[in-house]
Amino acid sequence: MEHAILERLEKHFGEGPVPAQDVRDLLRKLKVAESSIDCALQPFEAAGACGLTCKGLVSWIFDSPAGKLDNHGEILAEDLGTRPGSEPATARARKIRAELNMTADRFEDYTHLLAKFSRSCEIASTELRGITLEQLCVVESFVTQHADEWEWFDVRSKQPVDPALANLYHVNSWLIMPATNAEDCAWVELVAKGNQRPQWFCSHWWGEPVRDFIRCVSQHKEVRCFNLGSARADSEESVWAYWVCAYANRQHSLEAELSSDPKSSSFFKALQLVEGMLIILDTNATPFTRLWCAFEAYTALSGRKDGHQHLLLDIATKDPGLETAALLTDGLTAAEQQLESALQRQSGPTRGPPPQGGMGANLAKRLQLYRQRAFTLEVLSRGLQPKLHEAQASKEEDRRRILNSIVQKDSLDAEPDCQHVNYDVVNTSLGGIFARAGLEQALLKGQVKELCFHKALHADASCSELKLDLTHMSPNDVHLADLGLCIPCALRRLQLDLSGCENLTANGVAALALGFPASMHHLKVDFRSCTNLTDEEMAVIGSRWPPKLQDLQLSFLYCNNIGDCGLAALGAGLPHSLRQLKLDLTSTGIGDAGVASLAAGLPSKLQWLDLEFRYCKIGDRGLAALAAGLPQHLEHFQLSVRNCLSLGDAGSVALSVALPTSLLFLQLNFANLSCGLSDCTLSALAAGLPHSVRELHVSFNGASRLSGVGMAALAAGLNKAKFLDKLQLDFGFCLQLTDDGLAALGAALPTQITELKLDFACTKFSDAGIAALGAGLPSGLQRLSMNMEFCRDMSMRQNDEMFSDPSLFRGWATKWHELNAAVPPADSAIGSEEWPVAAEPAIAAAATEPRLENVKAGHETALPASEPLDRSLQLVEPIVPLPAVPCLCLALRCCHRVLRELKLGWKSEAIEDSHLDVLSSALPSTLLGLELKFQACECIGDDGLAALGARFPGELQYVRLHFRQCKRVGDAGVRRLVAGLPCRLRYLELHLYSCKSLTNAGLAGLAAGLSSLEMLQELLLSWSFSEKISDDGLAALAAALPPSLLHLDLGMQKCGIGDTGLSTLARRLPKELQHLRLSCFPLPTLGDTGVQALAEGLPPQLRELSLDFSDCPQIGDAGLIALGANLPAKLEALDLRLFNNTKIGVHGLAALAEGLSDLEMQGLRLVLRFCSNLCDAGLAALGEGLPRQLRILDLDCTCCERIGDAGLAGLAAGLPEALQHLQLTCSGCERVTIEETSSLFTDATEFRAWAMEYSQQGRAE
Secondary structure, eight states: OHHHHHHHHHHHHOSSOOOHHHHHHHHHHTTOOHHHHHHHHHHHHHTOTTSOOHHHHHHHHHTOTTOTTTTHHHHHHHHTTOOTTSOOHHHHHHHHHHHTTOOHHHHHHHHHHHTTSOOOOOOOOGGGBOEEHHHHHHHHHHHHHHTTTTTOBOTTTOOBOOGGGOBHHHHIIIIIHHHHTTTTOOTHHHHOSSOBOOSEEEEOOTTSBHHHHHHHHHHHHHHHHTTOHHHHHTSSOOOOEEEOHHHHSOGGGHHHHSOSSGGGSHHHHHHTTOSEEEEEEOTTOGGGGBHHHHHHHHHHHTTOBTTBOSSEEEEEEOOTTOSSOEEEOSSOOHHHHHHHHHHHHHHOSOOSSOOSSSGGGTHHHHHHHHHHTTSOHHHHHTTSSOOGGGOBOSSHHHHHHHHHHHTTOSOTTSOOOSOOHHHHHHHHHHHHHHHHHHHHHHHHHTOTTTTTHHHHHHHOTTOOEEEEEOGGGOOOHHHHHHHHHHSOTTOOEEEEEOTTOTTOOHHHHHHHHHTOOTTOOEEEEEOTTOTTOOHHHHHHHHTOOOTTOOEEEEEOTTOTTOOHHHHHHHHHTOOTTOOEEEEEOTTSSOBHHHHHHHHHHOOTTOOEEEEEOTTSBOBHHHHHHHHHHOOTTOOEEEEEOTTOTBOOHHHHHHHHHTOOTTOSEEEEEOTTOGGGOOHHHHHHHHHHOOTTOOEEEEEOTTOTTOOHHHHHHHHHHHTTOTTOOEEEEEOTTOTTOOHHHHHHHHHHOOTTOOEEEEEOTTOOOOHHHHHHHHHTOOTTOOEEEEEOTTOTTSSSOTTOGGGGOHHHHHHHHHHHHHHSOOOOOOOTTTTTSOOSOSSOOOOOOOOOOOOOTTOOTTOOOOOOOOOOOOOSEEEEESSOOGGGHHHHHHHHHHTTTTEEEEEEEEESOOOOHHHHHHHHHTOOTTOSEEEEEEESOTTOBHHHHHHHHTTOOTTOOEEEEEEETOTBOBHHHHHHHHHTSOTTOOEEEEEOTTOTBOBHHHHHHHHHHHTTOTTOOEEEEEOTTOTBOBHHHHHHHHHTOOTTOSEEEEEOTTSBOOHHHHHHHHHHOOTTOOEEEEEOTTOTTOBHHHHHHHHHHOOTTOOEEEEEOTTOTBOOHHHHHHHHHTOOTTOOEEEEEOTTOTTOOHHHHHHHHHHHHTSOOOEEEEEOTTOTTOOHHHHHHHHHHSOTTOOEEEEEOTTOTTOBHHHHHHHHHTOOTTOOEEEEEOTTOTBOOSOTTOGGGTOHHHHHHHHHHHHHHHHHO
16 A cells, blocks of 8 residues: 555655645645644654655655554545546556556556656636647657557457557547546646637547548648737737547546536537637548537537528548648638738729739639648538438447437437437538538539539528639539539528629529529629620529519629610519619610610519619610609619710709609719710709608719709708708819809708718819808718819818818818808809709600510520539639738648649739748649749849759649849859759740849859750740850850750840850750740841851751841841751741841842742741842742742731832742731832732732732733
C-alpha cells in the first residue's frame, strides 16, 4: 500500500521537493484536521525548501503515532483519480492493462511514458473543451513515435496497428484512456491551459485514420483562417479550436458527460457555441452511415430557415496516398469576403455590361470554385440519400434514444419505430443539405445526374429558398437543364444570377423553367448581358410562370436581341397572383408595341411595379399605353425612360394624369430627353400627383426647355401631398431654370418633409434664388443634400458645407436677406392658374399587340445530347488585382492535385518580388502549363524571377512568361529563372520587352539554361527595346539552341544587333527547324550581309518563314536576291515585311519572285509600305512568279508612289487559279485609279476581270 501511494504521489508531484502549500491543499481534500496538518508539516518546513518530499509525506501518514490516518491510504489513492459515480482509478488501470495485454512491469513502464501528459487545467464545461490543431498534432506525433515501439494492436481484432492507419479507436485505447485515467479527465485537459471555446464542431467516424483526420482539420484551418492571423490575434478568443468528442469528453465518466436525451448531451451544447460544422469523410463516406454523425448534422443544420444559416457546413475528405485534404466550404471564406469587398471598393459603381473576367465577374467566387475543384464528389454523393433509421451506432441504447428523439417519443428508451414520417423528413433534409454543398461543383463537372444530385435536391421539402450565383462558371444550356432538375419540390424563393452568361439559349431557359415548382412565390433572375437571349427565350419564360407567383424580378440589361415580341410574350402570361414586378429592359430593342402589350397584361392586384426602359425606343404611344394599364391599387411605382429620345410631353402628360391615387412611393426618371419635355409635363405631374404619396423621386436632368413656370407649377403640386416625407428632385443641366422657380419651390415645400435631396448642377441659379429656397426649408428637415456643381452664378463654393446642413443653410439665407433686398416673390399667376396646356393632349391608340412568329406558348425544344464536360482544370485570370494574390495562392494550394494549366496576368500593379515568391511557392506540382504575364509591374525584379525559377513544377511542358516594361528585371534574374526550368519542357515563351537592365550577360545566362532543355521543341524569345544587347549576346544564344527545336521565334527590335549577330545565328540554326520567325526592326546596322548569311543558313526542313526587316535601311536588292535563291524547297508560307526599305527595287523583287515560282507554297504575305523604289515592273514580275498552289495572298503597297494600274494589271495576270483569299492595299499610291474601298482588292475573280478589261483598253489605245 505504501509503495502504491508513493508511486501515485511521485507521479503527481515528481520526485523532488513538494511545495508545502500543495500538500496542505491535498490533506484538506482528505479532510485531515488543520491541527494535524500543522503538526505534520512543521518538521518539513523547518528543514527548508528541500525538506518536504513525497516519501517523507507517506512515512508521516503511515507512521502517525495517533493512528489517525490508518485508512487514509486508500482514500488518497482513490481521490487522485476518482470522480463521483466512477470506479476507482486502480480498478480502471487493471482493466486497461488487461485490454492492452501487458505485464505489470511493462504497463508500469508505459504509464511512466504517459506521465508527460499531466493534467494542466480543469475545464468544467464539456462544450468549452475545444482542441487546437497544434494539440491534435501532439497526438499524431505520439502515435508516430511510439505505436510500433509498444506494439499497438486493435483491442477487438487483435491485429497489429500500422501507425499511418491508426484510428481513434486505437488512440482511445492506447493513449486517451491510460493517459487520463489517474485524473479521470478529458484529453483536452491534459494539453490545454484553460477553456478553449470551439469555433467548429467536427462530425466524423472514429474508424478514419487519425492522420487523415488531422490533415482535413489542417486544410480546413488554413482555408478558414487564411489571411486572418493578425485580426484574430487582437481578439479575446484568439484560439482556433474544434470540438471533437473523443478529446472533449471524459472517457472514464461518459455517463456524466452524456444525457439520456441526445438533445441535452455535450454534443448538443457544443453545437450551440460553434460557427459551423465540419464533416470529415473517409473514402467510403462512413459518417453518412453512423447514427451519431447523421443526428449531429441534422440537429445542427436543419435549423436553417429562409436562407439565414445558423451554422455553416464545411465538408472535408482526404484521398489515400495524398498529403493534403480537399474541402468544400459553405460560401466564401472570411478572406474571400474581404477580397470581394476590397475589389468592390476599388472598382466603384459598375457601368455598362459586366466585364468577362477580372473584378466585375466575381473573382472571389471564381477563386472559391478553383479552390474546391479537388473535392471528389463521388464521396459526397454517398450521403445524398441517407437512411437515418438504418444507420449504425456503437451502443444500442444510443440508437434507441436518437431515433425516439427524432420522432419525439416521451420514452427515449422504448423500442424505436421501424418507419416514421419524421425519418423521411430527416433523410430528405440531410440529402438536400449535402447536395447543395456540392451543387456548383456537380454542375461544373457535369455530374448532377450521374451522382443523383438532382434527386436529393428535388426531394428536399424543407428547402424553401435557393440562391445561386453562376456567373463565375459561365453556364450553358446543359448546366441550366441540370439545374432545372435540381429545384426543390417545395421551393418558395429562387434567386439566380446568370449575368454575362453568353452561352444560354431557349433550350436551356425552357429546361430551367420546367423545374419551377407550383409552390414558388418569389423569383429573381439576372440575365444581364446574356447577349444570345432573343424573343424566343422571352416567350419560353412567359409561358412557364408558377401559378402562385407573388414577386417577380427579371433583368435583361444589354440583351439587345430582345424586342417587342419578346416583351409581349413575357407579359401575356403574368399570373394573377402577382403582387410585385420588377423588369429591367435597359438597352434592349423594345418599343411602344412591346410596352403596350406588357401594360395590357399587368395583373389588377399588382402593388409594386418597377420598370427600367433606359435607352429604349419607347415614345409617347408606349407611355400612354402604360398609363392606361397601370393597376389602380398600385402602392410603389418606379419608371425610368432615361435617354428614350422619342418621348415628349404627350406621353409624360398621359402618364402623370393617370397615376393611381393609392401610390405611396413614386420615382420617375425622365433624364436626358433633351428638348422632348416642357413645362407642360411639370404642370401635369403637379396636377396628377397622388395626395397619398410619401416618397417622391423625379429626374428631369438635361430637360433644356423647362423654365421657372414649370418648376413653380410642380412646387404648387407638392404642397398638396400632405403625407410627403422624402423628396428628391434632379434638375441638373436644365439651363432655362431661373431664380423665380427656385423661390416658388422654397415657398411651397411641404412642412412635414424630413429628407430633401436636390440636384441643380450646371444651372443658372444665383444667390437670390438659393437664399429664397433656404428661407423656405421646413423646420423639421433632418437630412439635406444639394448638388450645385458648375453653378457659376452663385458666390458659394459648390461643395459648401451648408448644402448638406439645413441649419447652416437657413442661417446663410437669413443673413443674405438681411444684407440684400429680398428676392421678389414669385409671380402670383405662377402656381395659381391651371397648368399651361390648352387641352388634354390627343394620344393615339396604343399599337396593336405584336405577333410572335415561330414561337408558341407551349414550345419545347429538345436539349442537345449532354456531352461530357471538360474536366481538365484550367485557372485563367487575365488580370489579377493585387488584393487577390493571397486568396489566389490559397486556391492554388487547395486544387494542386488536379490543376493542369494556370494563366495569370498583372498590369501596372504594385506587385513585388515577395508576392511572386508566395505565388511561386503555391504552384501545384501537377501543372503541365504555366502562363504568367506582368506588364509595367515596376516592382518586379531579379529576386522575384529567382524565386519563380527555384519553384517550377517538375512536370511542366508549357511555359509562357511575359515581363513587359518590368524595368528592374536584369541579367541575374533571367539567368536564375531559366536555370530552374524543368528538363522535360517542350514549349518556352519568354518576353523581356523593354527590360532596360538586360545586357549580353543576361542573354548568355539564358543560353546556359537552354542548353539543358533537350526536349524543347518551341522557343519564343523577345528582348525588344533592350538596347544593351548586341551581337555577342545573340551569338551566345545561338550557340545554345537545342537541336530538338522545331519552332524558333526571336523578337529583337531596336537593340544593338547587326550583320555579325545574324550571321552567327544563321550558322547555328537547328537542322530540323520547321518554323522560323525573326523580328529585326528597326536595326540600323543590319544590312545585306546579314540577310545573305541568314538565307544561306535556312534549314532545309523549314515550312514557315516570317522575317520583319522593316526600317532596316541597309537592306536592299542584294539581300532579297540571296533570299530568293535560297528559299527551302519545303516552304509552305512566307511572311516578309520590308516597311520603309528604300533600297529595294525591281531587281530584288523579281529575284524573290523567281525563287517563289518553284515552290509549292500556299500562303504569302509581303509588306512593302513606303518602298519608294518599287515600280510597276517589279509588281508584274511578282505576279509572274507566284506559286501555282498559292491560296492566300496579302500584299501591302501603301505609299509606293511608282506603282500604278499597269503594275496591278500585271500582278492580276499572274494570280494563281487556286487563290482563295486576296488582300491588296494600295493606299497613297497616286497612280492607282481604283477606289481604296473597292472589292477588287479582296476578290480575285473581280481583280482578274478588271485586269483583262484594263489590258483590252490599253491595246485599243
